[in-house]
Amino acid sequence: MTHASTITHLRAPARASLFTRLAAAALTTVGVLASGAAAAVEPVKLGVIMPLTGGQAPFGQNSLRAIELAVERINAAGGIEGLGGAKIELVVADAASDPTTAASVAQRIISRDRVSAIICCFASSLTIAASEVAERNRTPLLGMATSDTLTTRGFKNYFQITTRASVYGAAQLDDTIALAKANGKQIKKIAVVYEDTAYGQSTAAGLLKRAKEIGMDVALAEAYPQGINDVMPLIQKIRAGNPDVVLGVSYFSDAVLLVRGMRQAGLTMPIVGAAAGYVIPEFKEALGPLANGVMSTVYANYDHYGAFGEAYRKKYGTFMTHDAFEHSALVYVVAEAMSKGKTTKPAELGPVLRTLDVTSAPVNGMPGGGAKFDETGLNSRAHPILVQWQDGELFTVWPKQDATRSVIWP
Amino acid sequence: MSGFLRGLAVSRAEALCILATVLAMVALGLLMEGDGYNLRILTLAVLFAGAATAWNLVGGFANLISMGHAAFFGLGAYASTLLFIHYGLSPWGGMLVAGFIGVLASLVIGIPTMHLRGHYYTLATLAAVELLRILALYFTGLTGGPVGLSVPYLPNASFWAFQFEGSRPYYFIALGMLAVVLAVSYGFDRGPLGYRLRALKNSPEAAEASGVDTTRAKLIANAWSGGLMAAFGTLYAQFQFFIDPDTVFGFWTISIKLAMMTILGGIGLIWGPFVGALILVPLDEWANATFTGNSAALSRFIYGALLIALILIRPNGLLSIVKGRLPTARPQVAPATAVLTTADAAPGDPLLVVEGLTRQFGGLIAVNEVSFTLNGAEILGLIGPNGAGKSTTFTLLAGLDQPTRGSVILEGTRLTGLPAHAVARLGVVKTFQNTALFEDMSILDNVVVAGLLRCPTLAQARALGLEALELVGLDPDLAPTAGELNTVDRLRLEIARAVTTRPKVLLLDEAMAGLTPQETDLALEMIRRLRASGMAIIVVEHNMRAVMAVADRIVAMDHGVKIAEGRPQEVARHPKVIESYLGGEHRDVA
Amino acid sequence: MTEQILQAIVNGILIGGVYAVLAVGLALVFGVMEIVNFAQSEFVMLGMYIAYAVFAAVGLDPIAAVPIVFLAVFAFGAAVQRLLIQPVLRAPMVSQIFLTVGLSFVLVAGAQLLFGATFLSVVTPYQTAALTFGGLQVSVPYLLAFLASAVMAALLWAFLERTDMGRAMRATSQNRTAAQLMGINPTRIYMIAFGLGTGLAGVAGAVILPYAYVFPTVGHNYSLVMFTVVTLGGLGSVSGAVVGGLVVGVIHAVSAVFLPTQLQNVVVFAIFLATLLFRPSGLLGAKA
Known part of the structure; x- marks a missing residue:
């Protein structure tokens, strides 16, 4: 029996509503995943909201595995030092790929399960909805979704380990140009294709703004509907535009469709994606050798994760995707905040997080060497990197200080 | 309270x-x-x-x-x-x-x-x-x-x-x-x-x-x-x-x-x-x-x-x-002051004038240049073998379908082109062959719907409806819903509903189909009573004896064309009518 | 420009052939039992998973696995009809619709429980192959999907025209009571029609697998296309669905030449609504 259930059982009779009884009935199965085996110190409760069902489930489930591994490792290594070795206990909730649900479950894990902080929710729309609730309940919410809205609302309890999408989009262009230049190539004309989701739109907006600033010739800037079945029209437009490089901001299946379609059409110009669909193991599995040479901007890559990344690969057989890494790194960030601040109270954790500069492993696997949050909650250390598929693996190829291999410019 | x-x-x-x-x-x-x-x-x-x-x-x-x-x-x-x-x-x-x-x-x-x-x-x-x-x-x-x-x-x-x-x-x-x-x-x-x-x-x-x-x-x-x-x-x-x-x-x-x-x-x-x-x-x-x-x-x-x-x-x-388990409120009924008919054309004056009515479905001409006139307080019979175009004519008169050509004029107002509800409001209402009742609704509610055409309140509509039910001799409490009535009572309700709209012209489409001779006599009696209250009525009937007994005049159709018009005896003796019916028999056999 | 349009038309016809098979099952089921199956697109997903499983187990190409996929989904669909759809055939239209919505939830969740939430796909030797005719390019995966769809459509046509069961099915869809009077057992017809309808959706899933991913909610990507196609073709019209599929495929592709890709569905929906408003019986207008 977990601690969470004890508390709620005590509270249940006070208000004998249908909901409390339902909730009480549900308690025995609440997603408490860490084994808090007879610890002397009270375990701390960390909330996790992920899209575990619905359209974004592939990513949410993936992140959950990494988060569970992080908790397992922290607990095995003696728990949270500053709290007398307290173990972390996860309270996992499914956002069901629906912002309404994301907000509801945020309220649930805050007021019923009394979590100390929340790690959430992969997608921008879910993160925005859940953080509205977290902010009003003065509970820190940490994530890796990047829509600019997230950090422009003046929230005091929102923390983001990645850079803003607009900055990221600009970096996608800048890094591509710089990398090409380092290889003696000049980019004169680009094509930008992006999905009409929050992620796609805000990243592409940053990219296109930068293109305008530097006077880049944009042959094509085209959004396409989420879940597109047929990318041939896009391929035709790319062919007509004849760009030097194709910059794609694609969530998942479209990334593969795009690469296949371009190669079918005999288009051999380099492709630089923007994480998501371009940097998951499934990309390589679907494309085989065709994946090699494809590049992508990304927030983090597994050639920097160290022992944590190795452990993940050993356990699950594939590399840890960047979003899974960022979510699990946030577990370490929260643990360090609790340890340093010697508190599990949500309202006290926020200020501690704001003054923190985490540079220990595995958080230092983030480009920039760790996490340090500024006024808006952004990780001021973070910067995007460029990776490339080589021999079926992803390697960081830019900027130079992060590179583990040199690029093979196609 | x-x-x-x-x-x-x-x-x-x-x-x-x-x-x-x-x-x-x-x-x-x-x-x-x-x-x-x-x-x-x-x-x-x-x-x-x-x-x-x-x-x-x-x-x-x-x-x-x-x-x-x-x-x-x-x-x-x-x-x-x-x-x-x-x-x-x-x-x-x-x-x-x-x-x-x-x-x-x-x-x-x-x-x-x-x-x-x-x-x-x-x-x-x-x-x-x-x-x-x-x-x-x-x-x-x-x-x-x-x-x-x-x-x-x-x-x-x-x-x-x-x-x-x-x-x-x-x-x-x-x-x-x-x-x-x-x-x-x-x-x-x-x-x-x-x-x-x-x-x-x-x-x-x-x-x-x-x-x-x-x-x-x-x-x-x-x-x-x-x-x-x-x-x-x-x-x-x-x-x-x-x-x-x-x-x-x-x-x-x-x-x-x-x-x-x-x-x-x-x-x-x-x-x-x-x-x-x-x-x-x-x-x-x-x-x-x-x-x-x-x-x-x-x-x-x-x-x-x-x-x-x-x-x-x-x-x-x-x-x-729980639906239907809760007691329902007793409906309010206004004092019966309603008068059923609104027809004011004097008996014998032209009321409804049909001219060159034509309806074409692709290559088939169902109604072809049909013209006739219905006078005030008159009962007109519309006869013809199967497929003569009687029902189509009714559908056109009631505004449920629009003619390809031709016009229908009621007391100087052109009905052609108007939707059925507007035609009903002006005073031409049709009953349905084989009845088309509001099956899930109570007997009273069936007529209340029609009563709302003339009455602003439900209470008044109920009073009007009850009057119509009485006229056709149907007890509103006979069954909980219209769907549970037998054939005769269904016909009664169908007529009562039409009557509740206070029509000037009532179109009865085979309202006596399947009735026994005694029931037919009762129905004829009822039709005469309706006429006495001021309505003009057109009946489409297969039952020749009934039509002959009740109609003042008869229009005969075949293959969409009007073939004869006149007093019942005249039309019955008309060679074209006899031929069409004999031919019709043959057609039916073949 | 002309070349772009020609290329778009070629692509549109190829993808339209797949849309046709996607939708033809929906049309068949509606024609025979007047049910719009909102779970139809989940049977596409099911077909994709079965084709994937066959590929993963014995390395059989998804196109070659079409008969296996068809039989498996057919059997499953027929069972679903017998157990779930048959009892609500006389229920109000909304109850029928929402039964299939519930079925959609169950199938999506079931897929996630069985296969996990990850993206699965197959690598075929022809994944980047293309044939070139002058300036026109024909994607080999698309071409194979189209050919498999065409064969499926031809087989369905032969079944409906040449077999007693097929004729009985057409009779049922034209006039239910008359069909019953002719001694046709509607329960059996319904079961087989639903099995066929879902089986065809499954086949569509198998033939697109060489160029698409499968994951539990993949069906949602196809549901609106399916509804559009059957409405364009006239609800319940099998031949209409085939024409509708080709029309939607070509509109999608050609409109993208002139408009932002994001708006490709706007054109399709505009035509969809216009069809409903002005020709509710569909483009072919067979049944009013």
Whole structure:
């Protein structure tokens, strides 16, 4: 029996509503995943909201595995030092790929399960909805979704380990140009294709703004509907535009469709994606050798994760995707905040997080060497990197200080 | 008190149930922790209950299964949020504007789609909302696009800005709004519109022929529904602080959800959506909280399986169990002062003039240049073998179909081109061959629908209807619904319903088919009585003996053409008539 | 420009052939039992998973696995009809619709429980192959999908025209009571029609697998296309669905030449609504 259930059982009779009884009935199965085996110190409760069902489930489930591994490792290594070795206990909730649900479950894990902080929710729309609730309940919410809205609302309890999408989009262009230049190539004309989701739109907006600033010739800037079945029209437009490089901001299946379609059409110009669909193991599995040479901007890559990344690969057989890494790194960030601040109270954790500069492993696997949050909650250390598929693996190829291999410019 | 309730057509038992529900909901809102989880879920349940009740106005009462109500929800959410962000308009004002936009949108979507039936309407609404979603994603300058809109977070609670501490204020606002939609539902269900919509649900053709402007009734239902739905969209945006096109214009997130709640509780029942939402929202939450992590999919599985099970067990919704068990209020009836007929043409004067009436279906000419005149207080027989074009002529006269050429003129007013309900209003009403009653409605309610054409209140319509029932000799308490009547009584009710519209011209389509000779005599007696009250009547009959006995004049048709006209004996001896009937016999045999 | 349009038309016809098979099952089921199956697109997903499983187990190409996929989904669909759909055949239209919505939830969740939430796909030797005719390019995966769809459509046509069961099915769809009077057992017809309808959706899933991913909610990507196609073709018209599929495929592709890709569905929906408003019986207008 977990601690969470004890508390709620005590509270249940006070208000004998249908909901409390339902909730009480549900308690025995609440997603408490860490084994808090007879610890002397009270375990701390960390909330996790992920899209575990619905359209974004592939990513949410993936992140959950990494988060569970992080908790397992922290607990095995003696728990949270500053709290007398307290173990972390996860309270996992499914956002069901629906912002309404994301907000509801945020309220649930805050007021019923009394979590100390929340790690959430992969997608921008879910993160925005859940953080509205977290902010009003003065509970820190940490994530890796990047829509600019997230950090422009003046929230005091929102923390983001990645850079803003607009900055990221600009970096996608800048890094591509710089990398090409380092290889003696000049980019004169680009094509930008992006999905009409929050992620796609805000990243592409940053990219296109930068293109305008530097006077880049944009042959094509085209959004396409989420879940597109047929990318041939896009391929035709790319062919007509004849760009030097194709910059794609694609969530998942479209990334593969795009690469296949371009190669079918005999288009051999380099492709630089923007994480998501371009940097998951499934990309390589679907494309085989065709994946090699494809590049992508990304927030983090597994050639920097160290022992944590190795452990993940050993356990699950594939590399840890960047979003899974960022979510699990946030577990370490929260643990360090609790340890340093010697508190599990949500309202006290926020200020501690704001003054923190985490540079220990595995958080230092983030480009920039760790996490340090500024006024808006952004990780001021973070910067995007460029990776490339080589021999079926992803390697960081830019900027130079992060590179583990040199690029093979196609 | 009881008089007041009866005015609303609410029985004492029902009033007690409502009172208990209201008290329980208020008590829940006061007792639950204000910033807690339970109240938030309950608020969401009430919000969706309200929206689903608004959906029920169209999906339940008007029987238009819309899968596109997220359109109004989304418009309401976006309109109020944009007005607040850009112009600082309080979301309270935004809600009014949203309601107005919802009504407007309901007309824009409704007017072109109203003629669609069943699945076609459903698919059209689906496409309409999808179109809106794509446009909201595309016009990023206006809507923010896929990134969505965040309602600015004010540090202090403010009534004006619709921002409060905790869920409690939102809960009571949602509850208040739910009360409003429920009141509208009561108005629909117990008022004249409800009668019209129920008639429409049973038989759109018969409703039109009884003077119900079905398009208007559907549009009114749609407008109420769209406006209220938009208001709930506003509430959603203020409660969630975040909207994006995929959510508020979403098929799975809104459209499906609302309809599902309604169906679960009981579609077309006032309290159906409420019951459905109060079960479904917590059920969803319970499943979500119980199965998480790797087994999260199990919660969706169970949710879907329960939905299937409930539909299999109770296809008409959970509340269908209690439907009909609660005592209903005794209907009010106005003192009988109504006079059945409105015809004022003197006997013998031309009343209805038919000229060159022609109806062509592809290569087939069903009615070909038919002309005749019906005089005041006259009984005209329309005869001919099968396929002569008699029924088509009737359909054209009643406005249920439009002629290819030719005209029908009633006392100088051209009926051609008018819809059936307008023709009925002007005074030409038709009964249906094989009857087209409102099967699920009571005997009295069948005639009340028709009575509403002339009476502003239900009480008056009832008085008129009772008079008509008496005229045809049908006891209103003979059976609980029209669907349970036998053939003779069905014919009686069919005639009574037509008579209740106070027609100048009554078109009886084989009203004596299948009657025994004694019953036929009674029917003939009744037809003569109707004529005595001032109506002119055209009868289409196969029963030659009956027509000959009752008609003043006869028009004979064959192959769509008028072949003879005159006194019964003259027409009976007319060589063409004899030939057509003999030929007809031959045709029938062959 | 002309070349771009020609290329778009070629692509549109190829993808339209797949849309046709996607939708033809929906049309068949509606024609025979007047039910719009909102779970139809989940049977596409089911077909994709079965084809994937066959590929993963024995390395059989998804196109070659079409018969296996068809039989498996057919059997499953027929069972679903017998157990779930048959009891609500006389229920109000909404109850039928929402039964299939519940079925959709169950199938999506079931897929996630069985296969996990990850993206699965197959690598075929021809994944980047293309044939070139002058300036026109024909994607080999598309071409194979189209050919497999065409064979399926031809087989369905032969079944409906040449077999007693097929004729009985057409009779049932034209006039239910008359069909019963002729001694046709509707229960059996319904079961087989639903099996056929879902089986065809499964086949569509198998033939697109060489160029698409499968994951639990993949069906949602196809549901609106399916509804559009059957409405364009006239609800319940099998030949209409085939024409509708080709029309939607070509509109999608050609409109993208002139408009932002994001708006490709706007054109389709505009035509969809116009069809409903002005020709509710569909483009072919066979049945009013």
